[in-house]
Amino acid sequence: MSEITYKIFHERTAENIKVEIQKLHDLLLSDNKKNQYKVDLNDINSVEVILADNILDFKTSNISDKQLRARTEWHNFLAEKKYLNFNECLLILLGINPTLASLVEPKLYKTELNDVGGLKENYLSLIFFQRVENHLLRERFRGNKINMDEFIKWAMDYKYLREVKI
Numbered sequence: 001m002s003e004i005t006y007k008i009f010h011e012r013t014a015e016n017i018k019v020e021i022q023k024l025h026d027l028l029l030s031d032n033k034k035n036q037y038k039v040d041l042n043d044i045n046s047v048e049v050i051l052a053d054n055i056l057d058f059k060t061s062n063i064s065d066k067q068l069r070a071r072t073e074w075h076n077f078l079a080e081k082k083y084l085n086f087n088e089c090l091l092i093l094l095g096i097n098p099t100l101a102s103l104v105e106p107k108l109y110k111t112e113l114n115d116v117g118g119l120k121e122n123y124l125s126l127i128f129f130q131r132v133e134n135h136l137l138r139e140r141f142r143g144n145k146i147n148m149d150e151f152i153k154w155a156m157d158y159k160y161l162r163e164v165k166i
Helices: 011-034 041-051 065-080 086-094 098-103 113-121 123-130 132-140 148-157
Strands: 004-008 083-085 145-147 161-165
Touching: 004 011, 004 065, 011 041, 011 086, 011 123, 041 098, 041 123, 065 086, 065 098, 083 086, 083 148, 086 098, 086 123, 086 132, 086 148, 113 123, 123 132, 145 148, 148 161
Parallel strands: none
Antiparallel strands: 004 161, 083 145
């Protein structure tokens, strides 16, 4: 009997988000050094946590233990949970370890374009808000509690996830 596993459909999604978050990291460090803006150290720490092998990376030939853990945790959310919150689903679509969902604004799923000004203090949440995956996810799932089976089916239909039988 074959076992079903899930993978991110387009590896470039995770690569692109890694580039965006790396740019944010560089900007935060630069602003912090210049003292032009009051940069919250929590913002820098949150970004560094995500960049510390918590984004799926299938191109690296030398896989770290942290990357293996991130891959396992990412997959376990899809395979073992019955319900996820909005931020966990969004991070899964982006190829980020969903255990880090608490780093993103908890009410991101409710944030409207008119309310985006409130996210300007949280640069990381602003990046996630601007992603097309966020808007598609919000269109399909209107609340914070998302049924895993419905999410997987939807994500596969939109080519964000793919099923692999081992």
